[in-house]
Amino acid sequence: MSSLNEVEIANPQHPHCATLLLLDTSGSMEGDKIRQLNEGLNFFKEDILQDDLARKRVDLAIITFGEGVNVVQNFSSVEDVPDMQLTAEGLTPMGYALSTAMDLIEQRKNEYKIKGVDYYRPWLFMITDGEPTDMKPGDPKWNSVVSRIHEGESSKKFLFFTVGVEPANMQILKELSPQERQPLKLKKDRFREMFSWLSKSTRRTSASKVGDIVPLDNPTGPEGWGEIETA
Numbered sequence: 691m692s693s694l695n696e697v698e699i700a701n702p703q704h705p706h707c708a709t710l711l712l713l714d715t716s717g718s719m720e721g722d723k724i725r726q727l728n729e730g731l732n733f734f735k736e737d738i739l740q741d742d743l744a745r746k747r748v749d750l751a752i753i754t755f756g757e758g759v760n761v762v763q764n765f766s767s768v769e770d771v772p773d774m775q776l777t778a779e780g781l782t783p784m785g786y787a788l789s790t791a792m793d794l795i796e797q798r799k800n801e802y803k804i805k806g807v808d809y810y811r812p813w814l815f816m817i818t819d820g821e822p823t824d825m826k827p828g829d830p831k832w833n834s835v836v837s838r839i840h841e842g843e844s845s846k847k848f849l850f851f852t853v854g855v856e857p858a859n860m861q862i863l864k865e866l867s868p869q870e871r872q873p874l875k876l877k878k879d880r881f882r883e884m885f886s887w888l889s890k891s892t893r894r895t896s897a898s899k900v901g902d903i904v905p906l907d908n909p910t911g912p913e914g915w916g917e918i919e920t921a
Contacts, residue, residue: 697801700767701746705808707896708749708765708798712791714818714855715756719778722879723819723855730885731774737889738768745769747896751794755787756780765798784822785831788866791816792838795848808900815888816852817876821859836866843868853884853916860919874909874916883915 699706713727731752738744750771752763757780763771795812802809825831842848852873854860863873876884891906898904909916 697805699749699801699805699807700770702805702807704743704747705810705896705900706749706802707744707747707810707892708751708795708802708812709892710751710753710765710791710795710812710814712787712814712816713752713754713776714782714784714816714820715754715776715778715780716782716820717756717779718782718819719756719855721778723881724776724778726879726881727817728774728776730881731776733882734885734889735768735771735773737886738892741893741896744893744896748892749798751798753787753791753794755783759783759787759790761790761794765794765801781823782818782820783824784816784818784820785825785835788816788835788839792842792848799847810895810898810900811846812848813892813895814848814850816850817855817884818852818863819855819858821862827862827865839866840868843871872918875919877915877917880915884909887915 715724738748745768748768749765750763750768751765754760754762754776756778791814795814799809825835839850843850850868850871852863852867854863854873854875860873860875867873887907887909895904908914910918
């Protein structure tokens with residue numbers, strides 16, 4: 691394994707926007723959902739590449755959780771990310787996946803600091819159609835993961851977004867999420883619209899100054915891709 695000093699960061703004169711996609715590839719995603727996830731993911735990548743500034747500034751990592759937790763793409767420039775054809779199998783080890791994702795974000799921030807690269811607050815964007823099979827509310831792992839998510843948000847270590855795909859347990863996702871950013875439920879077959887919103891938001895962030903407050907489009911509007919469950 692290479693040391694942090696050996697890590698190459700493209701375009702170090704630009705501030706970097708680390709975006710980590712944490713994707714549920716458990717067996718229940720099989721069929722249309724995994725197909726739309728793959729299509730949306732590849733659309734997201736191509737859309738970022740159309741923006742000259744974003745392609746220099748956005749670093750993308752992808753972690754899947756299903757048949758184990760896999761870092762299928764460590765942080766790198768979007769143009770170095772191959773097209774994805776993820777497959778669906780296994781359970782939903784969400785707790786381990788979240789811990790792995792937060793570790794990877796901290797590692798990337800350390801790499802930026804060592805290289806003297808300025809950076810925006812990283813994004814951790816999770817998509818799931820289930821609930822964790824490796825932890826449950828109240829057990830030690832649950833308490834540790836939830837505490838780390840909430841502390842990470844409140845101390846501005848990262849921005850945590852979570853999206854539930856039918857039939858995700860939205861109550862569980864709500865308990866995981868920080869109070870100021872509730873989970874969104876994906877409207878049926880709106881994967882592409884969700885990834886389009888994510889691309890636009892990431893491009894808008896990468897065009898701002900580090901530390902600026904960047905307004906994002908409302909994903910729950912009439913033409914949006916998400917909704918908030920109030921029940």
